[in-house]
Amino acid sequence: MFEAAEVGSRIDKEAYKREVPKVREALLAAQRELAASGLAAAVHIGGGDELGKVSALNALLSWLDARGVESFAxxxxxxEERARPRFWRYWRLLPPRGRMVILLGSWYTAPIVDRVYGRMDDVTFEREMRRIRDFERMLVQEHVPLVKFWLHLSKAKQKKRLAKVKRDPQSRWLIGDEAWTYFKKYDRFREVAESALRLTSTGVAPWHVVESTNDRYRNLTVATTLTRALRDALEVAKATAARSSRRAALPKPRKFNVIRQLDLSRNLSDDEYERALTRHGARLARLVRQLHEADRSLILAFEGPDAAGKGGTIRRLTQAMDARLYRVISVAAPTDEEAVHPYLWRFWRYVPAHGAVRIFDRSWYGRVLVERIEGLATREEWSRAYAEINEFEAQLAEAGAVLLKFWLAISAEEQLRRFTDRRTTPYKQYKLTEEDWRNRRKWDAYEAAACDMIERTSTDHAPWVLVEAEDKRWARVQTMKTVCKHLEKALSD
Amino acid sequence: MFEAAEVGSRIDKEAYKREVPKVREALLAAQRELAASGLAAAVHIGGGDELGKVSALNALLSWLDARGVESFAxxxxxxEERARPRFWRYWRLLPPRGRMVILLGSWYTAPIVDRVYGRMDDVTFEREMRRIRDFERMLVQEHVPLVKFWLHLSKAKQKKRLAKVKRDPQSRWLIGDEAWTYFKKYDRFREVAESALRLTSTGVAPWHVVESTNDRYRNLTVATTLTRALRDALEVAKATAARSSRRAALPKPRKFNVIRQLDLSRNLSDDEYERALTRHGARLARLVRQLHEADRSLILAFEGPDAAGKGGTIRRLTQAMDARLYRVISVAAPTDEEAVHPYLWRFWRYVPAHGAVRIFDRSWYGRVLVERIEGLATREEWSRAYAEINEFEAQLAEAGAVLLKFWLAISAEEQLRRFTDRRTTPYKQYKLTEEDWRNRRKWDAYEAAACDMIERTSTDHAPWVLVEAEDKRWARVQTMKTVCKHLEKALSD
Incomplete structure (x- = not known):
């Protein structure tokens, strides 16, 4: 794969001088079009040639309009990053629509270095690469085209460059000591990098291997390739928009679905309720403390029809917790900063550090519920969200989170009773909005969408828990018991 | 001061049961009004009684609507916080309009502990308290009323509580070991806390000292005090809005002002320019590296009329820097998340970590330039901004930043020439907007506002540098030389 990048490609000074203005103008024009479109772009500059990467980044930054680009080395x-799933740091840096981000160093760095030094076996490495492939595909589909460069230097040239840098006090500091250590493993790095590139060069996010021997050749090639990639992305986006804006029909209700199987008559007397709440509250308090001491996190997501009792259930849970440890995130419409990022970005923002508890009142499942039903996501978008959400949750679980998702189930009749009660009780009126009534008219479609969701996203490490919520007391106690049970299991592992 | 909180105030169980529903309803109503208003609120729970603080926080969180409140312990x-000015971590947590944040632990903690342990002398302590007073006044004026509680326990009660906690395995972990260490210095803590409260209890952000002996009394008192404070803040806001919405007249031009004193005929030949750029570029490259190695940061802000050449000047500076070290922040209209925070919030977001360079293309000075001229800030708002900005910059400088502000000066005639050039050169057209022409019609007012700004915010640690920019080459070289000069001075200190 790298042979093609060892042919000694170069551009002479004269040609460079001639070319740069043209290349710059085309690049700027593509950047301007990007800014006007609904796309963002992530540019990744990788490779073993540290100096070459810095020089390419310098060139790009001096040619691009500074107002639309940011770079991160x-x-x-x-x-803060170490206390969260590995990809959190990359989600932090994702550009909003219209802007571009250039990254030196990325999600490839750790797996490649770990594989070279034998800290990661082949199977794990391939799994990592598959995960990256999914991540990148998702970015591209979520309006963040990815342009990936790998700057290549042959072993002989690399050796020569390092020796030259070592002699020159002006540039010596530009590369760290690890460059020398890495060079000793040049062949192995080359091998692992080749396999990484092979595994992750996809139609939506192909690798561009650029020979890095000659600065002028490299910088021009990177700039022209980037221009072309941006133009391609803009065209693809236009074509896709034309094709995929169609909404799907509302999901059809199913007679025998998992939600309808629930026995909504379950209930607790006041007495049973008070006793259970006290007992399991103390148990929960103890478990949350142990979880904190074990440096693990707890993530709870609550979904269900309006007035199903999510707020009240969450309140009972948190009353049993140390207020220093939990935060409740109430998910409403995205802010404009959130709206210009991929939809999962706003939930990554709130991923807790080890030792903390986050409770989501509504969650990332909005994508396959309200956004699906109301046509806020296209069929293509919500269809792929199941897999994206499963991957998101897998990463949370891997980072040590105990993750549970609750569906609070009530009947349509009970919802109507609660709406009516809200309408007539002065201090509850603010809780009832026109939107609630609108949602209610699509009850069956919501229920069917919920069934699809539960079927497709209930996993071992992030199960859906269906709770009969017709009786609020029953729902609260069931939820609390379930959280306790899962915490006990996780802590005894 | 604390004597009043040692009288043994308590509420019995029966009265508590009767009161809670009423207190809750009033609190919720105030929270709802806050959400609908343009105000945010920051609640601070301080004091030596760790258990009491957690219990008060738990009570507030269970009584408030979770959708409008967040808490941070x-x-x-x-x-990431240690690498930036001390207040950065508090700015990170400031709530947006309509929301409330409750803080356990705050800007008071470090100075009080340091003073008790003699790591800070009296003069410094008082200076810190004055700084806090300014910070809090600014928050309140920027629509973030502050409600400050100090939970007090007498020495005897504190001793009793600690002993009780020690015996009880269920609550022992709730307080850290330092609580015991601190208790040995109870008298000194009391003395220092009293002086802190005295120095920072102001009309806009008074302290509420609450006796913490009896849980029920404390929690009810905190809730009712908070309700009243929110109501007060809402009323003050209404009254202020009625009074201060008036704009000031446009600033009048002054014949003999500091900008007009500049000799705009200064220029460089192509040859001089190329030589100077090469020479000082190499110098700048070396200095920025040294700065990075010294773990200090560089912050540059650029202001000046449209088409003064800010972008080009910044580009020449960054070409001499390692792209891994700098970021250029182009300041445009605030995003909606930025717009619902105090105006300095969005600049605090971009405060660099030690070792990094941030260049602002337009800056926080927009407050006293465009926002003043266009009436986007009231007279009261932009008038106090000078002092607020000076304080902001003092904090940056204290954290080790080298901070320079450049005003690029051109004549109105030169601006017209550049506008015309932009209009007629195809690849420059995008740079010229209707807004540029609109600003141009207010040239004199902008110049006068700039003079006010320079006069009031040029300080030793954050000077304004006026650059004759009629000749772009002269401006670029002057800027580069000035940055070098200040870096050399800072690095030799």
Whole structure:
């Protein structure tokens, strides 16, 4: 794969001088079109040639319009980053629509280095690459085209460059000591990098291997390739928009669905309720403390029809927790910063650090519920969201989170009773809006969408828990018991 | 001061049961009104009684509507926080309009502990308290009323509580070991806290000292006090809005002003320019590296009329820097998340970590330039901004930043020439907008506002540098030389 990048490609000074203005103008024009479109772009500059990467980044930044681009050179993760799933740091840097981000260092760095040094086996490495492939596909589909460069230097040229840098006090500091250590493993790095590139060069996010021997050749090639890639992305986006704006029909209700199987007559007397709440509240308090001490996190997501009792259930849970440990995130319409990022971005924002508890009152499942039903996501968008959400949750679980998702189930009749009660009780009126009534008219479609969701996203490490919520007391106690049970299991592992 | 909170105030169970529903309803109503208003609120729960603080927080969170409130229990700063000015971590947590944040631990913690342990002398302590007073006044004026509680326990009660906690395995972990260490210095803590409260209890952000002996009394008192404080803030806001919405007249031009004193005929030949750029570029490259190695940061802000050449000047500077070290922040209209926070919030977001360079293409000075001229800030708002900005910059400088502000000066005739050039050169047309022409018609007012700004915000640690920019080459070289000069001075200190 790298042979083609060892042929000694170069551009002489004269040609460079001639070419640069043209290349720049085309690049700027593509950037301007990007800014006007609904796309963002992530540019990744990788490869073993540290100096070459910095020089390419310098060139791009001096040719692009500074108002639309940001760059990040990623070093070791900060402690805020280390306390969260590995991809959190990349989600933090994702550009909003209209803007571009250039990354030196990325999600490839750690797996490649770990594989070279034998800290990761082949199977895990391939799994990592598959995960990256999914991540990148999702970015591209979520309006963030990815342009990936791998700057290649042959072993002989690399050796020569390092020796030259070592002699020159002006540039010596530009590359770290690890460049020398890495060079000793040049062949192995080449091998692992080749396999990484092979596994992750996809139609939507292909690799561009650029020979890095000659600065002028490299910088021009990177700039022209980027221009072309941006133009391609803009065209693809236009074509896709034309094709995929269609909504799907409302999901049809199914007679025998998992939600209808629930026995909504379950209930607790006041007495049973008070006793159970006290007992399991104490149990929950103890478990949450142990979880904190074990440096693990707890993530709970609550979904269900309006007035199903999500708020009240969450309140009972949190009353049993140390207020220093939890945060409740109430999910409403996205802010404009959230709206210009991929839909999962706003939930990544709230991913807790180890040792903390986050409770989501409504969640990322909005994508396959309200956004699906109301046509806010296209068929293509919500259809792929199941897999994207499963991957998101897998990453949370891998980072040590105990993750549970609750569906609070009530009947349509009970909802009507609660709406009516809200309408007539002065201090509850603010809780009832016209939207609630609108949603209610699509009850069957919501229920069917919920069934699809439960079927497709209930996993071992992030199960859906269906709770009979016709009786609020029953729902609260069931929820609390379930959280306790899962915490006990996780802590005993 | 604390004597009044040692009288043994308590509420019995029966009265508590009777009161809670009423207190809750009033609190919820105030929270709802806040959400509908343009105000945010920051609630601070301080005091030596760790258990009491957690219990008060738990009570508030269970009584408030979770959708409008967030809480943060601040531990030691993370490494991302330690790499920035001390207040950065608090700015991160400021609530947007309509929402409330409750803080356990705050800007008071470090100075009080440091003073008690003699790591801070009296003069510095008082200066810190004055700084806090300014910060809080600014928050309140920027629509973030502050409600400050100090939970007090007498020495005897504190001793009793600690002993009780020690015996009880269920609550022992709730307070850290430092609570015991601190208790040994109870008298000194009391003394220092009293002086802190005295120095920072102001009309806009008074302290509420609450006796913490009896849980029920404390929780009810905190809730009712908070309700009243929110209502007060809402009323003050209404009254202020009626009074201060008036704009000031446009600033009048002054014949002999500092900008007009500049000799705009200064220029460089192509040859001089190329030589100077090469020479000082190499110098700048070396200095920025040294700055990075010294773990200090560089912050440059660029202001000046449209078409003064800010972008080009910044580009020449960055070409001499390692792209891994700098970021250019182009300041345009605030996003909606930025717009619902105090105006400095969006600049605090971009405060660089130690070792990094941030260049602002337009800056926080928009407050006293375009926002003043266009009436986007009231007279009261932009008038106080000078002091607020000076304080902001003092904090940056204290954290080790080298901070420079450039005013690029051109004549009105030169601007017209550049506009015309942009209009007629195809690839420059996008740079010229109707807004540029609109601003141009207010040239004199902008110049006068700039003079006010320079006069009031040029300080030793954050000077304004006026650059004759009629000749772009002269401006670029002057800027580069000035940055070098200041870096050399800072690095030799």
């Amino acid at each position: 990623l070093g070791p993760p900060t402690d | 601040l531990g030691p700063p993370t490494d």
